Amino acid sequence: MRQAKKLKASYCDIRIGRYRNQNVMVRISPVPGSEKPNEVPVIVDRDSFGFGVRVIVDGAWGFAASSVVTSEEIARITAEAVTVARASATLNSTPVVLAPAKAYKERWTSRFEQNPFDVPIAGKLTLLLDAAREVKAGRKIFGSAGWLRFDSTDKYFASSEGASIQQLIVQTNAVLLANAVDIANRLSRIRNYTPPPLSAGYEYVAAMNWKENALRIREEVVEHLQAPPVKPGRKDLVLLPSNLSLTIHESIGHSTELDRALGFEANRAGTSFLTVDKRGRERVGSGIVSLYGDRITPRGLATAAFDDDGVKTTKFPIVSKGIFVGYQTTREQAHLIGEKESRGCSYADSWSSVPFQRMPNVSLEPGQSETTLVDLIAGVDDGILIDGRGSYSIDQQRYNFQFGGDAFYEIRGGKQRGMLSRVAYQSRTPDFWLSCDGIAGPAYWQLYGLLNDGKGEPPQSNAMSHGCSPARFRQVNVVLTD
């Protein structure tokens, strides 16, 4: 702070962070000429520690970072950040304006009971091996794999405005995978069990019902391998939270980022069909569709007490009864749309990355309390129930998308039937959400999430959750994939 002040910075902040990541994996693969498959463990532990300094000089941002955390290096890197800012200021005619923020002095820890980094690796490997063996023991199973991932972020933030905040966030994620192969017909299919990734400790791993799910997916992958291809055309869809969460993310989550709407992401991620003039008036969904952004939902992957601008996090409406009403913002963006405070959406994925506007948790409000999943299915004559994530792609303004899934079940005459294969659905964001005519009640609401959402240049990764209940969409274009 002293160095920044000496070099005439009008604002300075520093983040000092330790980022830990542990991946424990087991893969079971057949070996040519052997009855006994290979059981391959892979364990990678990472620890990254460093700091990043942001300054505003002559109205422009500068940033520099280093992994050598000493007083001398911090002073040197602060001077580098000032050099960067001065260079940027030569091209900029509009100075950065930060919305007011209270200077908090707090510590906060995400909710967990057992820090996964304190749990011995041997136990994690045994758990994965047992589950992967259970899958591999299934009829016609080619291979299996299990994966545990743990992340811990311990970050300290201080600003020239007097903020001093330390936060510890722990996240847990798991996947169990079954692979079936039909060599005669050159077909390979996969079925996953992916519990929602959450801000949680190792206690969550114990609650994942590994055996039950191993037995389930080893049967379902074989059904998927033998499932008939879908007959393409307009169909009604019932999407489970494991699938709908990603659709929410791509179609509504990204289109309501203010930096995209204002052109700041034009060169890579793109812009948004929800331009500023549409706020408060554009219908993007049916009257039962309401979505909100937040960084306060317990267990959410984007949940924190403060964002990387030092702003206290909050909950805010994004779509209200089908109308687009609010953007995700940071301190420097709020004034650009006439708002007085930030929505707390500033985030950097490492000490070495520049904080910028990233997606919070974005969730769909549940439907009427009495609506069940069975009710949604009962209202479909010709449709598909989709579970899990598959391939996903959406255009640079978040209109046209195509999503797959992990398992597809035919719905015929109001009943769920057998599995289908080679399914993807295509739509346009407002058309899709306008076709939503049923959302199951709060009892069905689940918090799914993403660990690796990419944005920015150089690219950064972000994790966030998307809560929803199963929902029904009418007459969506279903395509036959390879």
Add this chain to the structure above:
Amino acid sequence: MLNRQEAQRIVEKAVKLSTFPEFAISIDWSEATSVRFANNAVTTSGFTVSRSATIACAREGREGRYETDDLTDEGLRAAVRRAEEIAESAHPDPEHMAPLGPQQYADRENWSERTAAARPPRMIREIQAIVDSAGRAKLVAAGFFRAQASCSAIASKAGLFGYCRSTDSGLSTTLRNPQGSSSGWSSRQAVDIAELSGAALGEIAADKCLRWNKPVRLEPGKYTVVLEPAAVAGLLGPLAVPLNARLAEEGRSFLSRKGGGTLLGEKLFSGLVTLRSDPFDRRFPTLLWDTDGLPASPVTWVEKGVVKNLHCTRYWAAKTGKPATAFPRTIVMEGGGARSADLIRSVDRGLLVTRFFYIRVVNPQTVQVTGVTRDGLFLIEKGEVTGPVVNFRFNESPVRMLANVRQLGQAERADGESGTTAVHMIVPSLVVDQFTMSSVSDAV
């Protein structure tokens, strides 16, 4: 930046700290400068020094890996201890391969002092030229300029040591009209930052943006397409993983033969298609070894349409009696002599594609991918570009694309989708028949 002697000193220290019979370490060190701009002004820019060590140790097939940023004596000691603790917890890995001993790496270095020394004040001059191009055309510029100097070292207890350093840089820009109804893009990457011209890129992006005015909506369907190099690079990227021997032999790749075996040696693509890896090409950052530490060497994957080689890990090679072959971290597709205008002239009715976006694999086995066109899609009629077209979503496989190649343009280094692809590419423009556009994409 870490020099060879300093790198050697660090790795020797780490080797001495290790108590396990097998020990390998790699060090990556980089100094990266970037300037990001949008709405004709700089937004975020920065300078980052990153250094990390990856330590792998093993005893009786039990492996542990640990990555750290802390290269001090204390940091290395803790990292080695942690890697060994992990290994002690692990089960034996039946696919474990011991670290390599001494290897002969090529004496090559693609390095530019200008790139290594580049900082925002120098880089902003090129961005100013782009903003000027935008201003003259009444457009709005966004983009990204990066420059990086990096070095890597690799070593093992068995006597392996390698060191290399390289530079790389890239400049890309998107110019849009203020109404947001038109967009144009251009991009270039180079080892020597002096090869990047903001003025030249700004002119190309402005021209694309101005020409993409009042696009027509065409029906989805199969089209003959002229793919510019960035579009080709985007589609070839997903092909790197499936060119794997194990996947093919296990029946999980497009190169698996129905009923068993592989399609190695078969002609699957147009006779115009030759795909190689060339880690020594002067246009790429230096890559002297592959992920296993084997010396990088040129490999021909496809020659005149025939599949010639598959990449193969050391384990699978030992198991099946094949040579170990490195993963393709570079792809060079041989080009022809035709200029862009010649390719367009050869098309009676088709589409000219600037680039693709959000490319994702739909079916790993057939390598069917989906994505959308972006920043300049034009109709070609009777050998002439006649006007802009509303964007499309496509569902297509690079396997089919390479089978349907009709003509090659001149090859150049090109971005994939994001400019950050791990696979560096030199690819030509292509004329491809029967390319599947599956729906209209209204995005600009």
